[in-house]
Amino acid sequence: MKISDLAKRSGLSAHTLRYYERIGLLPYADRDRSGQRDYDASILSWIEFVGRLKTTGMPIRDMLLYAKLADNGKATFSERREMLREHRERVRAHVADLETCLRVLDGKIASYEEAEERMRDDRLNNADTPARART
Numbered sequence: 001m002k003i004s005d006l007a008k009r010s011g012l013s014a015h016t017l018r019y020y021e022r023i024g025l026l027p028y029a030d031r032d033r034s035g036q037r038d039y040d041a042s043i044l045s046w047i048e049f050v051g052r053l054k055t056t057g058m059p060i061r062d063m064l065l066y067a068k069l070a071d072n073g074k075a076t077f078s079e080r081r082e083m084l085r086e087h088r089e090r091v092r093a094h095v096a097d098l099e100t101c102l103r104v105l106d107g108k109i110a111s112y113e114e115a116e117e118r119m120r121d122d123r124l125n126n127a128d129t130p131a132r133a134r135t
Contacts, residue, residue: 001038001039001040001041002036002037002038002039003017003018003029003036003037003039005039006039006043006044006047009044010044010047010048010051011051012047012051020050021037023060023064024064024067024068025050025060025063025064025067026043026046026047026050027043027071029043050063050067053066053087056087056091056094057090057091057094058087062083062087065083066080066083066084069083
């Protein structure tokens with residue numbers, strides 16, 4: 001498939017795909033007779049995996065190391081597994097931190113809602129009180 005088709009199917013720009021290829025994150029594509037890149041559809045699963053690594057915060061240098069190890073085949077299974085285990089622990093720690101942040105935000109939102117409710121109640125109570133009694 002041409003780079004424009006791969007861009008559409010992967011959600012990445014052609015520029016990003018070329019960059020990933022240039023730095024070694026994607027394997028070099030075969031070229032057709034006119035010299036244009038011709039990607040095999042199997043690259044889509046790799047691109048999706050790389051996207052997941054990126055979303056979870058793996059640095060590009062680590063993704064590049066993982067890609068290099070993957071290129072070396074089955075002999076690197078244990079090293080790749082260990083890389084992913086370590087990254088998974090960092091992701092879990094980050095998720096736990098985000099959950100703590102969400103609880104703080106939820107608490108803050110609830111405190112604003114309670115304060116607004118008290119203000120509404122005060123306005124309603126004051127509306128029922130004669131003007132002279134409020135002073």
